[in-house]
Amino acid sequence: MTTASLTSSVGAASAAPTGEAHAPRKPGGTRRRDRIVGLLAVLPALIMVVGFMAFPVAFAVFISFTRTNGLTYDWRWFDNYIALLNDPIVHQVFINNLKFLVSVPLVIFTALIVSVLLFERVRGWKYFRVIFFLPNVLSVAVIGIMFRSAFGYYGGVNQALGLFGIEPIQFFTNGTTAIAIIILALVWSGFGYQSLLLLAGLTSINPAVFEAAAIDGAGWWKRLWYITLPNIRRVLGFVFIINVLYTFTSLFGFVFVMTAGGPGFETTTIDYLVYLRAFSSTNLGSGAALAVILFLFIGILTLIQNKVFKLGEED
């Protein structure tokens, strides 16, 4: 490498340590070398991601068109998809997922209240922020088992009810109460992080707007309704979408440790059904087809999100 080509730089003119006049960047030499070095540096990460994330998706699509036990693949076109669409269990599970959507307004409402409270920046708000974030560092296994224990026959909730002379309730033998408890776990573990997302949105509102409103005599509630909420509608929309996505893709852990999908299939979600089909049925193709349907569904939701909220252009 020649020293002449090494001194080439763009945008570093003021800081160039050599006192010489600055030559414009040369196209060959270092630059070509940089391109090769750069590509080599990216390659290991890229290979891992393509090999173990992008390729598996393509593989899943392939599997979904076959009847397979993992060893031999028997091409069956859309048989798995047709079977799924006519499967009453799949219908029930999809409706279960819709029931879990109840958690979305609950989480957002709680997060909104908490973020508005945090926004007032009372003494110690930074500590509160860390406390509210706490459930996010815990495993779904921990949160799920904690709620399962708390609402179990010997759990804290039944013990507390016992103090009032109420007989223990079997929360998990009834689909509706079981779903309600999983939703409670979702709200408990999710509202903190989302209140911080909303807080970031609140912080980006121009303070002058608040001052002007305060001078005009707008009270706290009026400011909340007419200034704060309209100004964070974008973040609200974003939070809404991630919650919906979460309901369809990330309930596996909770369902797995809290109810194992039962009673019957009453708390089984789509992602849990993918797992059930994969490891307790003789046809992996069916599970893969369900996963692909889920993937398409998520993809469409994400596209809608990008179209509607255009997050990239925010701020």
Add this chain to the structure above:
Amino acid sequence: MAEEDVVISLRISSRRSQLPIFISLLVVAATILYPLYFVIITSLRTNADYLQNPFGLPGEWTFENYLRLVDSYGIGQAFLNSLFVGTISVSIVLVLASLAGYALAKLPVPGTKFITATFVSVMLIPGPVLIIPIYLMLARFDLVSTYAGLILVYVATGLPFATFFLTLSFRGIPDEVIEAARIDGAGFFRIMWSIIVPMGSSGLATLAVLQFLGAWNELIFAFILITDDSMRLLTPQLASIGERFLTDQPLVSAGLFITASIPLILLAFASKYIMQGLQVGVSR
């Protein structure tokens, strides 16, 4: 900081009206802290004591539950297994993502747009989609029920965010510094080690904490891919204990606290880094 100025001007509510807000926050905080307090206290008493008086302080403090978990249910081994898998996968992610992040941030990599798009779009792949194909792929390579297979999965699923995150944080390093080092004859690895790593240390620390938490807390792949009992990681082990000992709340509570301990310690000592990572999560 500028932020402090903003804080003052935003504080439109008077001192007097701050008390109800403070109290409300306190109530919300209690809904998070009380369950954890309950778990910790319960884990330190005997089952008989719990059934008699679950809400008071233990009649007799005991570590018996923890000892039982370690002696009879392999929690100690599972803890070490999780620590091992977490540490190895985080280290690999940090190395690979630093290389890629530096290149994407500072070098003229051909096809940068395409590569970045790949990293960003695979972040949208829902976990359940990967279960079947990854299991079959690892089975083909004889990597099911080995740590190598599991670590491979953790590295691959951690890398997209890690690379994206480090690309952003390395962009903040001034070009002049790198250029000066090159003029002094420093090569790729020299620049990486003596400029990028020290100047990007805050981003690297944030990423290390986040990735470790991710690996430590992961449940699905840890459960599916590790079938050998003595190799089990902590989260699947906890799940099976939670299922088997419904009648023994103190024992389950001890398991919960052991699993939660490392994340809680990280949050206590590295909350700054965790919160920084959060900001990037938002801008995504």
